[in-house]
Amino acid sequence: MVKTIFIFCILAIFTMALSNTNYRFEKPAHFPEALYDFSKNPLKPEIIQLGKILFYDPILSKDSSISCASCHSPFNAFAHTDHDLSHGIRDQIGFRNAPALFNLAWQSTFMWDGAVNHLDMQALAPISSHKEMDEDISNICLKLSGSDKYLDLFDKAFGNNKISGESVLKALSQFQLTLVSAESKYDSVISNLTVFSAQEKKGYELFLEHCNSCHTEPLFSNFQFADNGLPIDTTLNDFGRMKVTQNKADSLKFKIPSLRNLQYSYPYMHDGRFKKLSEVLNHYVKGIENRPGLATELENRIPLSSTDKVDLIAFLLTLNDKNFVFNKEYGFPKFDK
Amino acid sequence: MKALLILFFPFVAFAQESQIRFKLSFNDQEIEIGKTYLFENRDVNIDNLKFYISNLQIIFKNKIVFQDSLPARLVDIENKSSLSINLKEKIKFDKIVFNLGVDSLINVSGAYGGDLDPTKGMYWTWQSGYINFKLEGTDPLCKSRHQKFQYHLGGYAAPYNSLQQISLKLDKKSTRAEIRLPIDLFLKAVNPQNQSEIMSPGSRAVELSAILKQLFVVKSW
Numbered sequence: 001m002v003k004t005i006f007i008f009c010i011l012a013i014f015t016m017a018l019s020n021t022n023y024r025f026e027k028p029a030h031f032p033e034a035l036y037d038f039s040k041n042p043l044k045p046e047i048i049q050l051g052k053i054l055f056y057d058p059i060l061s062k063d064s065s066i067s068c069a070s071c072h073s074p075f076n077a078f079a080h081t082d083h084d085l086s087h088g089i090r091d092q093i094g095f096r097n098a099p100a101l102f103n104l105a106w107q108s109t110f111m112w113d114g115a116v117n118h119l120d121m122q123a124l125a126p127i128s129s130h131k132e133m134d135e136d137i138s139n140i141c142l143k144l145s146g147s148d149k150y151l152d153l154f155d156k157a158f159g160n161n162k163i164s165g166e167s168v169l170k171a172l173s174q175f176q177l178t179l180v181s182a183e184s185k186y187d188s189v190i191s192n193l194t195v196f197s198a199q200e201k202k203g204y205e206l207f208l209e210h211c212n213s214c215h216t217e218p219l220f221s222n223f224q225f226a227d228n229g230l231p232i233d234t235t236l237n238d239f240g241r242m243k244v245t246q247n248k249a250d251s252l253k254f255k256i257p258s259l260r261n262l263q264y265s266y267p268y269m270h271d272g273r274f275k276k277l278s279e280v281l282n283h284y285v286k287g288i289e290n291r292p293g294l295a296t297e298l299e300n301r302i303p304l305s306s307t308d309k310v311d312l313i314a315f316l317l318t319l320n321d322k323n324f325v326f327n328k329e330y331g332f333p334k335f336d337k
Numbered sequence: 338m339k340a341l342l343i344l345f346f347p348f349v350a351f352a353q354e355s356q357i358r359f360k361l362s363f364n365d366q367e368i369e370i371g372k373t374y375l376f377e378n379r380d381v382n383i384d385n386l387k388f389y390i391s392n393l394q395i396i397f398k399n400k401i402v403f404q405d406s407l408p409a410r411l412v413d414i415e416n417k418s419s420l421s422i423n424l425k426e427k428i429k430f431d432k433i434v435f436n437l438g439v440d441s442l443i444n445v446s447g448a449y450g451g452d453l454d455p456t457k458g459m460y461w462t463w464q465s466g467y468i469n470f471k472l473e474g475t476d477p478l479c480k481s482r483h484q485k486f487q488y489h490l491g492g493y494a495a496p497y498n499s500l501q502q503i504s505l506k507l508d509k510k511s512t513r514a515e516i517r518l519p520i521d522l523f524l525k526a527v528n529p530q531n532q533s534e535i536m537s538p539g540s541r542a543v544e545l546s547a548i549l550k551q552l553f554v555v556k557s558w
Contacts, residue, residue: 040447117465120447124455128462138456165457166450173447244464246497246539 023048025105028182030190030218034105036119036177041170043177046157051175052333053153054168059143060123061089061133068126068172071098074330077261077321078102078179084272088132095131095236097272099257100265102181102324107223112254112270113241114225119176120169137165144168181260181324182218189318190218196318203315210284210302211259211312214295220259220319226295227252229288233271240270251293263320277316281309355395355403355428355512358421359412361386363521368414376476376521381529383520385473387413389439389452389459393422396432397510403428409439411452411459431510433555437546438469438500444493466493466538469500470549472520479533486529490546492538499538499546503553511557522552 023043027034054060058067071086072078078101080086086098096112110116116125126132127140144150144163155161157171188194196204207215216222225241232238232252241250254270268274274283284302288294304312324330360367363374363383373380390412393405403424413419443449444466459468468491475484492499507514526548535541 037447115464117445118447121455121460121465124460124462137462138458141456164450165455166448169448169455245494 023178025177026180028180028187028218030187031103031182032106032219035108036105036173038177041120041173043174044157046153047171048174048178049333050153050157051171051173052330054172055175056332059147060127060135060140062135062139063089065089066133068123069332071126071132072101074327074332075264075325076100077181077264077325079265081264081266084267086132086272088126088129089134092131094129095238096270097267099255100261101176102179102260102321103219103258104179105177106219109223109255113244114255115244120173123169123172137168140168141165179324179330181321183323184260184321185318187218187321197314199311199314200318201315203311203313204318206304206308206312207315210304213297214256215259221256224256225250225253226256227291227293228254228284229290229294229298230269230273230283231287231289233273236271238271249293252291253293259316260319261321261325262316264325277313278309281312285309353427355424355426355430356421357395357424357433357514357516360515360517361412361414361420362517362519365519368520370415374521376524379477381474381476381524383414383472383474385414385471386520387411387415387459388437388470389467390435390437391439391443393433393435395424395428395430396434397428397430402430405435407452408443408449409453411457427512429510429512430514431507433505433507433514433516435503436500437503437549437553438491439467439493440500441493441498443467461489461491461537464537466491469546472523476524476529476533478530480530481533486524486533487536488527488534488545489536490542490549492542494538497538497540497543499543501546501550503550505553505555507555507557509557513558515556515558517554517556518549518552519554523549526552 023045025034025038025043055068058064058070060067066089071080071088073080080098084097086094086096088094099112104119107119108117110119110122111125116122124137127135127137141163144154150163151161154163154167158167185194189196214222214224214226239251241253242248244250262268262277266275268277268280274280281304284298285304286301288298288301290299362368366374368383368386370384371382373382388411389409391409393410394401395403410422411419439453443453448455453467459471460466461468468489470488470490472486472488474486476486477484479486490499505516527545532541535545
């Protein structure tokens, strides 16, 4: 009997200790230091859980029809497939393809044009966009404050049930910060746990020669902005970063996306114009429009033979992270009322 | 007698503290939302007026005697308590310095609460950044929809950083000061007929912010 009580007490202390422990952000060994300042928003399991529930809840949209996950599905590495341009509230078509969400802690600008300068503030853009969620952060706080479920969740997360724009945004950030993709075959090779096939190795060498300066490993992007020579789509006339900086030199520049999880996150480019990786490579081989502002690396296009393209794609497929995409931790939250 | 003392004590105590209050005026009258004001022979309305001040410093004989610990304060015509800043002690001063707007560091540092919470309606959503100063109203000569004028001034990134440092010297040392912002003079300088909507960072937001800087005046009371 005494023994049982003793074990029970030990277990209780252990559980309490666990629930009070802040979540540790694990940086993959071969990744650089994260850029997100965790000291301003220390990760905590209850806040991450709240962020996840918010991420999957259409309450964030005006008519409760669209959640973050509507355009950022876990099975697509949190991107939006099937559509070149993502669609939002009342079936309205947006004007860009929803980007995949992972390894966000290593990024300091967000959106294809870098209009958002911090992960915390990113959610405000889709929430307020008339074509996406058409809602207002104040109204979201009002709606959440009317829900016992959320009052309880905010209380557990932040120690008070006062729901504010700051707490909503920080919770959403926390969940998204946990979306780390670092378990692809490439990662295993880098960690000396496996080796590339001969074809993948050839593709990796081609990648290092032609792609790595912008799609820099191990994140597979330097997260800068560049004009990659895509002919302008005159139905959209999207000039990218220039709209944000009002600097002509930034015309047609878009944020360089990561090449991880390409198999899950098609279609490609800011306007989702390419459905297949072979189309993307063909663009770099023969589709680039030479114009002022074009990335200097692309001035002579990328010379790839048919075999090179196959090899390069074989390598790119080693960047797919199945463990990330099918990680149940990131999926639709189970919630007991 | 005792009851009387208790009743008056808070007022006596209050009068001991230093205070800075804002008078947001139109034709020298304190602005009231929904009230009509005569402006160049026509009637205009003010529907919304709020702005951030940050890094508030109170100075006496070139020495900082009070440094605000808050990252920023939202002065909002519709929130009366935001129109005065009561200090905890009585301080003599002869100069007040503050930024009109939110500095670039705060603008790039993620989500804040309190006056900087994005629910305050002073954060752009489609592009990161705080709106430093917001003035909305109607003028019958505006060519915009519903004859509205809307000035949302902000922008923290070079070359369109609209933050303005305001330095106001009092005519004599005092423990209390009133900072006045005559909105009629701002409208006169801006001319809503010609530019009724400025709602994104850029050169015009910087120009208008620089106009505001010139309009602040201080008076001891």
